[in-house]
Amino acid sequence: MANRDKPVNSLGSRVSLRKDGSLVLTDVDGATVWQTSTNSSSLDVERAELLNSGNLVLKDAHGKILWQSFDFPTDTLLPNQPFTKSKKLISTLGRGTFGTGYFSFYFDNDNVLKLMYDGPDISSLYWPDPDYNVADNGRTNYNSSRIAVLDDSGNFLSSDKLQFSASDMGVGVKRRLTMDYDGNLRLYSLNSLTGFWVITWEAMAEMCKVHGICGKNGICIYTPQPKCSCPPGYEVVDTSNLNKGCKPKFNLTCSQSQQVKFVQIQQVDFYGFDLNYSESISFDNCRKFCLEDCRCEAFSYRLTGEGRCYTKSALFNGYKSPNFPGSIYLRLPMSVEASVSTKLNASDACSRTNVTKVVVGSPSMYANSSKRLRWVYMYWFAFAVGAVEILFILSAWWLLFRRHGAAAPIEDGYHVISSQFRMFRYPELKKATKNFKEELGRGASGAVYKGVLADERVVAVKKLADIYQGEDVFWAEVSTIGKINHMNLVRIWGFCSDDKHRLLVSEYVENGSLDKHLFPPNFLGWKERFKVAIGIAKGLAYLHHECLEWVIHCDVKPENILLDSNFEPKIADFGLAKLSQRGSLSSMFSRIRGTKGYMAPEWALNLPITAKVDVYSYGVLILEMVKGIRLSSWVVEDSEDQEAELTRFVRVAKKKIRCGEDQWMEDMLDPRLEGQFSRNQAAKMVEIGVSCVEEDRSKRPTMGSVVQELLECADESHAGSPHTK
Template sequence: MRCKTFAVTFLCFLCFATANAQISSLERGSSLSVEDNSDFLTSPDKSFTCGFHGVGTNAYWFSIWFSHSKDRTIVWMANRDKPVNGLGSRVHLSRDGSMVLTDVDGAIIWKSSTNSSSTTAPAERAELLDSGNLILKDPSGKILWQSFDFPTDTLLPNQYFRKSNKLISNLGRGDFGTGYFTFYFDNDNVLKLMYDGPDISSLYWPDPDYNVFQKGRTAYNSSRVAVLDNLGSFLSSDQLQFSAFDMGLRVKRRLTMDYDGNLRLYSLNSSTGLWVITWQAMVELCKVHGICGRNAICIYTPEPKCSCLPGYEVTDASNLNLGCKPKFKRTCSKSEEEKFVQIPQVDFYGFDLNYTEKLTSIDDCRELCLGDCRCEAFSYRLNGEGKCYTKSALFNGYRSPNFVGSIYLRMPTSVETPSLVTKLNASDTCRSTEVQKMGSASMYDNTSKRVRWIYLYWFAIAAGAVEILFILSGWWLLFRRHGGAAPVEDGYRVISSQFRMYRYTELKKATKHFKEELGRGASGAVFKGVLEDERVVAVKKLADIYQGEDVFWAEVSTIGKINHMNLVRIWGFCSEDKHRLLVSEFVENGSLDKHLFPPNFLGWEERFEVAKGVAKGLAYLHHECLEWVIHCDVKPENILLDSNFEAKIADFGLAKLTQRGSNSSMFSRIRGTKGYMAPEWALNLPITAKVDVYSYGVVILELVKGIRLSNWAVEDSEEQEAELARFVRIARRKIQCGQDSWIEDMLDPRLQGKFNRSQAEKMVHIGISCVDEDRNKRPSMDSVVNDLLECED
């Protein structure tokens, strides 16, 4: 009886195992059915699965996906625009050697085109390889067809990308239809990203404002081929090179043209099944063309969001990407009175009716637009000279606090616009128009002001010099280290400026066993080091609170994407066992406190430049950086000065790393330094970017006074009062009393009168507003930048 029971059990087990067996190949004449949930092809190492991928109740795609990713991430599709029915649909290897996908009614939805001919045998079998490549082979083993030759939106390691290939995005999250964003080789042999939508086509990467060579590419190689290798390094014939920050073997990766228009390299976390972004083409997503449609602008809130212009309304409330339509009827009647509505720090790319090389006044630009019936708006820029662009259409709009210009919308005077929007009447001959607050605080910045010409002239020269130096340095490094195209085996040394993961032994050697300590704080100690490529770096050994390797990788990659001239550049990181380290640029002159406070001394010009630089860096973090970052510890010790005394904010990513798992506005522990911490830390209020504004206020007032305002002062009554409170109290009283020499009394006496009065007054006013106990009364950092720029000589 026991033997009989065992036999029945064993037979049942065999039947169950057979029914759920994973098929490694499909023979000619065989098929996979959409109705059989176990009908799949699986790669030998079980990494990839090929079969029917369903969404909803009755839509299926013949696809290949990562077996171990949490969401079964698809890497290839045969019928992305034609899903098949959940009943009766199947894919089979036909007698002529073609793989054929048929719907429930027998209609052919897709068919492979093999290389077989009358002189060659048809495909005998279909196999799914460990690389994720689906192939059709003849009896001799020759590959007649492969999915690698027909990518959809994803490129896999060792899948060659050629001039005939394109990566085309999906329409949206969960919508597998062919989208509008494309990665491809253009006719000039250069890899590009393009928006090809129903209304317009527009290239946006590499930055179209620069030529091919300025972006480190070359058009002089017609081979047009690129490949992503197993280490995570991408190499192309146009000299585009980039690498995953976690370069190395045994990591599953994919390069995907995402539905939001960004090209991203992903690494799979094998323990969680989740993907980590290890490189991306676009850091500022609002600069992706076509993302918001006609008459709309992309803003950061802090995530990218599409908003309509004043005088316009949403075209389709269910899809903001379709843009906006005017609330008025556009005519060319000269009898109709028109006005121009100014929106500062907003630009629209393309569709220029004209561009003037010579110096142009805003009045001339306005008249140029009024004289052309096609003109819907004009862009006027103040970056060393007046630049005028009249626009026939408004696409690719974005707002940036770093954009020194405005867009002026043309519309009838009868159209109602927000009362605080600056209006420039068509008949107005005034050459000076004040930029005021714009409509909604979530859509526009709170305070934007005209910038003085002389500052912008020097700013343009400086920016141009930095750009030229950057380009020359990049070319020098590229050819010095590689000569021409770098071989795949170069691994970690592909590009010296690439954010990447370092080995602990590398950093131990670079710092000579962590010999020269530069500084120490609550988050860890910093050591000086020299890498193998001779770069001098600062290596920070993070405190033991930084745990969880996979989360650390994900979050530190965010910091690596942040790049601004007033932020210390992060070159990479190390995460091995218990070791957590950050590798950043070495800043020659050390921290601000070592130069500002007695017995040291910093001149007024340097102090003002530091105030501007720190404000710009924080404005980038708060308003423009895709990954919204609150610093939480702005103080002189975290403000470094380079060889030109340009300010660079350090440790700007550590707050993010320590707060994993918490809400964006709530922190699990108090961060910051006594004297620079905003009141909301003590009051247990939600933490926002306004804590950085408060800390900045303390720093800018210290720049004015030249002493620590976090110390305690003793009054004549022998009562103690914080230096900061005392400074603010006295300054407010002097300002209210209208004393002519009040600013001289508030300044560092060591300056001996060598300062700019308007700059000093502005810094005091800004500092007082920044340290207001009511955080709602504190300004935003981009408005602080604008106020300081207004004070330029």
């Protein structure tokens, strides 16, 4: 991109290849704003040429390249464009802008590819994970060649051993690697059918780990999308741009007469700017370190089996995470209001923060005798409260040991307590389900039972089959699933891993599965069918492209789509593929996952499994929603006739669409609808369904593009229909 910080006018500017061999960009007034470097070889330039690779080149009469745009990347790297130590990808400032931003992708002096925030106030490396060394991050700094390339198949290879691949890996797809304005490095693939770019790989799974994304004093929170917010006692610098951070409403001085307090924000930390770091230290001593250093703006205290204390000289790179085992304690003047109900000021003010006031004073606060007396009383009060708390904890531990033989590790226990996602004990779930009395359903992965927890939440408890692995791996996987949150996915509340028992606890969805409402003798109106089609697509798109770790469902079918009281769809069993088959071969994968009739052809061909298997299953599902009957084969013994039914439906649909018949839609739809449907929506669903069940997976759309297509006709008015009849 030429002259990105001072773009030319859209009308009247021009690019010229001059006789001296230079390529020149001029503005409407004729002023030169950019040109290729002029040297002796420039005189040999005969022509400018845009190659099929996307490289703009200047060539001499013999075809030799004398200058090329590939040597001057902006924010994007194209396939086969060499990326070397002299090059950087630098983001734009924001969506729809072109100016130089603050995030960059480059080879650092240690020969390792990194992502860095270089803003007005600070510079900070955030990828690969700065908490680990080069080897722990899977890189090497022993190769000084510093070169990387993205090939035609979607594979990225680097001299520092960084390797990744597009989720739709294969030739024939246009791709680009872009340093986005939000600080994430993403690989995009172009969907030739829809014209949309879709994400097929990204560096940062958790966007709140991107440094500088919320500016000074800002905190990044998930709502569930990342939002910038301000801590208690702070306000936004610019209400139109929350990325510019927050400013204090107070003036914190080093005067010993100023009374101060600490305000705790649970599960929040600010990365870096540590004045002091101590291990195996008590909370009181950590607080004292901050009090005695007037540079200290806050301290972080972590409970990870031993007390860890970090005092902070500045508040940058703030983030809130259910996985952070500690809290930040802000140092504020006593006069600043910061109540327990204080909200983080996100743009939609939606995430309420757990804020607790911890009142202390500066050392000179107790200079006279009356204040010393008050200090003594406070000590005795704190001692009494602490004694009661210790007795309570010891009693709870004793009961836990007595009932279960052993307590969970301290660190794991804190993770469980600090999140809505928690670990259950088997006797607890046995009691909640009344000894697994009421069975809601049963599948290859296990049976599901209805239960009521002690807090009166109604839940679904799934007893997983014996195919699931050891406790450590199971813990790691369910922790990932516990972070996934989307309105069209069944919410996972927790799990159980007692001895041989493996159970998942999820929300109870009132109206049961889609098959019980769609197929005869039951009936679902058109409005609800289209709503369900969009919801399922959104849920799958989130799993494939947006969630903290990509998850392929591998078993999309009506029985795994649950409907809530408003007939909003929720995808169930979305984590079981991850739980059962991490790292295994695709042949074993196909033996366990998938349902015949909804399974993509690549299962039988033993090809690598990608997100396109879910796209195929979704295609079968929405065609069944259009027709109102089973088109898949899994429920009957005579599978050949049923399998031919899907093939026949797709062949007829393709023919009618191609021929443009006027009444083709009525012939394809469920006759029970009696004309109560939107023609445009029905046509769109058939077209999408047909494209999703293509045998060649490269021709299938992504779920992201499916969502966009459906949303384009979502607001069309159509005849109403009841939920069921």
